[in-house]
Amino acid sequence: MSTYSIVWFRNDLRVHDHKPLTRAVTAGHPVIALYIFDPYDYSDLSYGFIKTGPHRAQFIQESLEDLRRNLAELGVPLLIRYKDPKDAFLEMSCDFTIDGVYLHEEIASEEQQTEGRVRKALPGVPFYVDHGHNLFPPEDLPFSTWDVPDTFSQFRKRIEKNGGTPPKAIAPPQAAVKAELPNKIEEGKIPDAAALGMEIERKKPRYHGGSTAAKQRLRDYIFTKDRLRVYKETRNGMLLEDDSSKFSPYLANGNLSPRVVYEQIQHYEKNYTKNKSTYMLYFELLWRDYFHLVHRKYGGRLFYRTGLNGLEIPWKTNQEHLQAWMDGRTGYPLVDAAMRELKQTGFMSNRARQNVASFFTKNLGLDWRIGAAWFESQLVDYDVSSNYGNWLYIAGVGNDAVSFRAFNVEKQAQDYDPDGDYLRYWLPELRELPVPWIFKPGEMGMIEQEQYGVQLGEDYPFPIVDLYESMREMKKAFEEASK
Numbered sequence: 001m002s003t004y005s006i007v008w009f010r011n012d013l014r015v016h017d018h019k020p021l022t023r024a025v026t027a028g029h030p031v032i033a034l035y036i037f038d039p040y041d042y043s044d045l046s047y048g049f050i051k052t053g054p055h056r057a058q059f060i061q062e063s064l065e066d067l068r069r070n071l072a073e074l075g076v077p078l079l080i081r082y083k084d085p086k087d088a089f090l091e092m093s094c095d096f097t098i099d100g101v102y103l104h105e106e107i108a109s110e111e112q113q114t115e116g117r118v119r120k121a122l123p124g125v126p127f128y129v130d131h132g133h134n135l136f137p138p139e140d141l142p143f144s145t146w147d148v149p150d151t152f153s154q155f156r157k158r159i160e161k162n163g164g165t166p167p168k169a170i171a172p173p174q175a176a177v178k179a180e181l182p183n184k185i186e187e188g189k190i191p192d193a194a195a196l197g198m199e200i201e202r203k204k205p206r207y208h209g210g211s212t213a214a215k216q217r218l219r220d221y222i223f224t225k226d227r228l229r230v231y232k233e234t235r236n237g238m239l240l241e242d243d244s245s246k247f248s249p250y251l252a253n254g255n256l257s258p259r260v261v262y263e264q265i266q267h268y269e270k271n272y273t274k275n276k277s278t279y280m281l282y283f284e285l286l287w288r289d290y291f292h293l294v295h296r297k298y299g300g301r302l303f304y305r306t307g308l309n310g311l312e313i314p315w316k317t318n319q320e321h322l323q324a325w326m327d328g329r330t331g332y333p334l335v336d337a338a339m340r341e342l343k344q345t346g347f348m349s350n351r352a353r354q355n356v357a358s359f360f361t362k363n364l365g366l367d368w369r370i371g372a373a374w375f376e377s378q379l380v381d382y383d384v385s386s387n388y389g390n391w392l393y394i395a396g397v398g399n400d401a402v403s404f405r406a407f408n409v410e411k412q413a414q415d416y417d418p419d420g421d422y423l424r425y426w427l428p429e430l431r432e433l434p435v436p437w438i439f440k441p442g443e444m445g446m447i448e449q450e451q452y453g454v455q456l457g458e459d460y461p462f463p464i465v466d467l468y469e470s471m472r473e474m475k476k477a478f479e480e481a482s483k
């Protein structure tokens with residue numbers, strides 16, 4: 001039987017800055033790349049919606065098409081399987097000898113359990129695991145996992161005091177001798193949405209998956225459009241493509257290494273401008289690293305109802321409110337616009353995410369884990385640590401130094417969308433409303449409703465809760481729980 005090295009791709013769909021791939025290519029045996037669609041990832045979560053929704057599913061498919069092309073140039077075939085990963089590996093081990101499995105480390109328990117079952121099925125096969133999702137590998141940090149600071153600001157200061165420079169990204173490996181597949185082995189088709197059990201048409205995506213698209217976006221945003229220069233001023237915008245970098249789908253699915261982003265920021269600073277904006281993008285990448293480290297430190301507690309601080313908040317159950325939030329029909333335009341954007345595109349700006357998560361937990365008082373699970377299902381840039389870490393933080397059960405923090409969604413809309421353009425874009429029924437009614441349609445009387453052609457309760461819902469009353473109630477619940 002022939003012998004092969006396997007590179008197991010998961011959330012690292014690229015060939016640059018990919019240590020496992022480079023190691024496998026230099027190990028000497030022909031290399032086969034493998035990506036497994038685990039049916040579990042396409043099943044319903046306990047809250048009744050699918051774990052990987054159509055937007056991310058499509059992004060992953062596109063990323064794999066691109067990865068297959070890029071690997072082919074290196075002489076490495078990409079096998080695609082749709083089954084339990086343990087069975088996929090077992091099947092392969094019957095067809096050829098596996099010299100070793102090369103992969104990036106995943107810190108989430110589900111991925112670790114799956115990996116554990118694969119290892120058990122392949123006794124004697126060595127696994128070579130590298131760290132590769134962050135700017136800083138754990139061994140380069142000035143503290144151990146257990147001592148990761150409990151606030152971001154302490155973390156950032158420690159990193160910067162230590163130099164603040166991540167290791168260099170590594171280039172793609174040199175082309176290897178083309179690996180010929182054993183006779184009966186097929187590469188396998190990349191399944192489309194229908195094969196994954198989803199009824200969607202392949203539509204023009206807002207973000208096209210793959211490393212090639214990622215590099216194009218990196219070049220466009222920083223150099224061609226010169227947007228890094230003003231990132232600090234524009235990053236809170238919610239409507240426009242270039243308000244923020246939109247690197248997140250590429251970082252989350254591993255199309256782009258954060259170290260490559262870091263190096264391009266450095267390049268821009270050296271050759272063009274170094275200012276508060278260039279620093280701010282690095283600062284945001286540090287937030288990403290931070291949430292990954294919090295996950296590493298707290299493990300499964302990231303998913304506890306009581307969060308990291310053990311607060312027993314009496315979260316409510318209300319199916320109608322949950323549905324209204326998911327559908328963007330709460331009667332609060334900022335929440336509704338953002339939730340419809342999420343459902344239709346799989347993306348939402350950071351400002352909008354903070355607001356809808358705050359509304360979910362501090363106004364509706366619903367269990368934060370359900371909101372986080374809906375994001376997990378819908379987001380094209382879903383990243384387990386960033387998603388659950390941010391949700392914990394906004395819900396007030398994570399590592400936020402402030403005891404009760406809530407966003408006033410009406411005021412936030414006025415501050416960050418002063419002309420109401422974002423609201424009108426996603427809420428066609430409110431398009432005729434001028435400022436200030438666009439921010440508070442629920443307060444319109446009969447005359448305004450007639451004037452602007454919006455009948456409350458028919459065309460657009462009345463607010464489902466009182467903004468201030470509901471916030472007061474939740475504040476009280478937090479005070480009680482903290483006693």
Ligand SMILES: Cc1cc2nc3c(=O)[nH]c(=O)nc-3n(C[C@H](O)[C@H](O)[C@H](O)COP(=O)(O)OP(=O)(O)OC[C@H]3O[C@@H](n4cnc5c(N)ncnc54)[C@H](O)[C@@H]3O)c2cc1C
Pocket residue numbers: 235244245246247248249251252281284285287288291348349350351353354357375379381382383384386387388390391394
């Ligand atoms: C409730 C909630 C859930 C979130 N879920 C996710 C998620 O699943 N995946 C995800 O990548 N981000 C998540 N974020 C963080 C943030 O909203 C997105 O990273 C950002 O909106 C992506 O847009 P961008 O790439 O244009 O960001 P930019 O502003 O251009 O930032 C550059 C990069 O920095 C990182 N970053 C920025 N802010 C954060 C942050 N608060 N936490 C972690 N990383 C950050 C991202 O990788 C981002 O691509 C969440 C935030 C909130 C409030």
